[in-house]
Amino acid sequence: MSIWNYVVTAHKPTNVTHSCVGNFTSPQELNLIIAKCTRIEIHLLTPQGLQPMLDVPIYGRIATLELFRSHGEAQDFLFIATERYKFCVLQWDPETSELVTRAMGDVSDRIGRPTDNGQIGIIDPDCRLIGLHLYDGLFKVIPFDNKGQLKEAFNIRLEELQVLDIKFLYGCTRPTIVVLYQDNKDARHVKTYEVSLKDKDFVEGPWSQNNLDNGADLLIPVPLPLCGVIIVGEETIVYCSATAFKAIPIRPSITRAYGRVDADGSRYLLGDHAGLLHLLVITHEKEKVTGLKIELLGETSIASTISYLDNAFVYIGSSYGDSQLIKLNLQPDAKGSYVEVLERYVNLGPIVDFCVVDLERQGQGQVVTCSGAYKDGSLRIVRNGIGINEQASVELQGIKGMWSLRSSTDDLYDTFLVVSFISETRILAMNLEDELEETEIEGFDSQVQTLFSHDAVYNQLVQVTSSSVRLVSSISRELRNEWKAPSGYSVNVATANATQVLLATGGGHLVYLEIGDGVLSEVKHAQLEYEISCLDINPIGEDPNYSQLAVVGMWTDISVQIFSLPDLNLITKEHLGGEIIPRSVLLCSFEGLSYLLCALGDGHLLSFILNLGTGELTDRKKVSLGTQPIILRTFSSKNTTHVFAASDRPTVIYSSNKKLLYSNVNLKEVSHMCPFNSAAFPDSLAIAKEGELTIGTIDDIQKLHIRSITLGEHARRICHQEQTRTFAICSLKYNQASAEESEMHFVRLLDDQTFDCISTYPLDTFECGCSILSCSFSDDSNVYYCVGTAYVLPEENEPTKGRILVFAVEDGKLQLIAEKETKGAVYSLNAFNGKLLAAINQKIQLYKWMLRDDGTRELQSECGHHGHILALYVQTRGDFIVVGDLMKSISLLIYKHEEGAIEERARDYNANWMSAVEILDDDIYLGAENNFNLFTVRKNSEGATDEERARLEVVGEYHLGEFVNRFQHGSLVMRLPDSDVGQIPTVIFGTVNGVIGVIASLPHEQYLFLEKLQSNLRKVIKGVGGLSHEHWRSFYNEKKTVDARNFLDGDLIESFLDLSRARMDDISKAMGVSVEELCKRVEELTRLH
């Protein structure tokens, strides 16, 4: 790999951190707005449910998200503050459907200790000010003036240093906050303050309450007319105001989220750490609170946010499991639950670990993640591209073409499958047993190759061969009419629809026929300049049976020409450029737009937008799909038309938001495809590949496919073993049923096809699995699973004891072969020179696999290396060992065979707290750290002095904005050795927010080109809320902020393809590169993920 890296998101964040409901997009519309860390999603509430409107990238990690209504406004505004101390107020402009920035700003202070308990951002219910608690001991106020404009912010000193929550109280003449805090004796209290805008200071508030529940953590302000605040603890819930104090005990639980139900604040939904949903009710009489009541409603995913939507529907946003749309029923179900889950929304977060495997052995990587936490833990199988689910297949060599035919015009289903070979044509049909068997259509010529076949009107079928066009009854199957090619001419290419036939013979002759009831009439003939290579008359106009346009691809001048029908007048001629002839042309229509697709002999595809009225071609784009000639065919799936491009790299072309998208099909090579919608195999495709004919259905048309395997427990480490076709995971199960909460840890063995758990090894009490590895040792041909553990005792700060367990899989069972006690937690295990390399607390330790006299095996310590705070992440390459330390960044060690010793070779002297490391190549190592940055360091072998050689030089820095838990070499897409993209090495990463990303190492030339494109895109694509892209991507930690270098933001670069043509032209001009070339180069990058 190289130091020039391209970072791109394959799967966007799905961890829902915030949500709110209001009239954002119009005064009448109700919206749900969701924050997924670095993105917000705007949804519309409709009779059909939640309708997604927009996905908005935010150049920051969202710390707070609030909707508010300014005085005299009919619509809500959105307040967003980011973790890097930027904020913005957004407004929706319904006329342009754009997000407009009303205000923005920087609320950072030069001095201040960032709060430990997260940032707080709140808006006064009477819209007098925005309050922010970002640094200990400071409360920042951004006042509104009486026109709703924001004024200069100022700080107020806040005496309480350990703040747990702050909210504004309702119904106060002066803006009043209530502060929940902990004192230095760990007791918790609430206190109120009035904010005096004139004096820029606090005035002692109307009331306070001391000595609350020790677990009090959440404040819920109660609106008018009741006012006051609810304080939610772990064992009690308290209502507090200047005049009232009511408390109720609750079953011990940690409340993670709340959602207000009624506008008057009399009911709230509370979600706890176990995913239980409660309803909290304030009982009141004459606007006086008389008590609190709490009822268990049922179970959901563990909620991080709860938003009451409308009509008893509630959105549950989750960080640990899938988010949900639920309904609150009046009557309990059989299990006593009032909660009905109606919709689940995928969340891969937190991705704690993952592995890349090729389960189907097709050369296509799949990512299997350990996702979710606690009871919502799961495995997710994430796969790129579209799968074909095989229903039936037969061996058939040398297929030259395939077409499906119906037995009558009105038939819903296809009956016949015409399969053409070099010197014969065979007809397959479904028999009564729903089996495919060979049959005959008497009127067809089966002794020759079929060039084209199609259903025709009046229960007829058309067969075009090199010598004639045959019109056959689909009922009697007898020949009704025949058009013969003039002697001396043979038909080279042909196409047809229900009423028309267009064919070309040698010498550039184009012949147009129309189909009647038993009649084939030659309507027009034209002679073109050159030979014709391909043609199409797919009807995409108003009449589904008749096309008014014909498109023809030409040899020699390498052009496509559009003719009007029936008179064959040339309307448009487009030179394709280059020397590769068009091999397949297709007229098609997606989402109301008409397109001309033209596939070349070298695997490239040109697309144009076609004006059906004038035949004009615009918006030319070129992409590379494969390396071999492509054959284009339409098919439909779920009532939508798509295009299948058969080639060495089969692809489905589809449209989303009026943009053409290309998705890989998970098959190696497809020579021909035709839709085959039979009664037995509805909505299927017939696919010719590698001497085989397959009938199969196609997956949903989308880029990434995710399969969920729910575990009900938290998987923390995963590893695949090819030889035994199993996965092994380290997992833990929380036992919440008993009074004392306890955890149990396991090593589990799963079948890699069914994902069933086939064997379990329970770990000791307090013992948890920290690392897992599949490996083999020198002088032993067996493969083993090695598991590193730690005994996590409540009284110890760091584990002082652990184990390495070596398992073999025998008869589908985990058999413990050897175990070795260690003096600490085994954070990492690596196969190393036929031995086992373990990271144990501060130490790197190498173990030999020794044969004892009695024939059993044991791990024997060989050598080690001290000198880390905690060696958490280890990668190896040859004799080199790269260590990611808890707080001392990356160091490089080397194993010396002769001396049998491990020595430090070099280190990065920065104080980075690592979260993952990977070796990109011999000299360059990649790290991720806990301030959400990525960086690369380089070994300096040529350094002049020892000091220089001992220093790992930082060569790349980038703010990813995501917490990376794992890197793995590999790819989500099938890699073609002969394509450009196939040469680019990639690393996949998984993050806490559920992001799966790809880091690709680019050649220097390509890097420079894309860097230029990125800087031009920055000028065109603006940051939402005025946030700066350059600032967002700058490397940032407590000590420094420096511009990103040697990393490019692929998400920004690939958004080039979403731009309007005019904007693309702007960038094309600035770059001095054609739009077509830019599109092609960016499109290629999208194929990395």
Add this chain to the structure above:
Amino acid sequence: MGSILGGWPSYDPHNFSQLRPSDPSNPSSITPTTYHPTHNRTLPPPGQDISTESKNILIRHFYKHAEEKLRPKRAASELLAPENGSKQPRASTSNAPS
């Protein structure tokens, strides 16, 4: 229990009335169109790029106290002029170490 579970608020009774529940074992992963603003209104109108007042909170505190001290003492200053004067240099020395 019935009493507290009924009467869920309704903004538009039609919302969710035609919802067709999806297969709960197959979570949906539809992401809407991604927004890429290219207009000029991503920057706020004049005066709405907010920053924090540059005056440090401690300095502000000093000034405020100085003002508060000055006001009542102006009346008393005629009587206690010498004492008042002796305070000023002490205030300046206490600033010196910083």
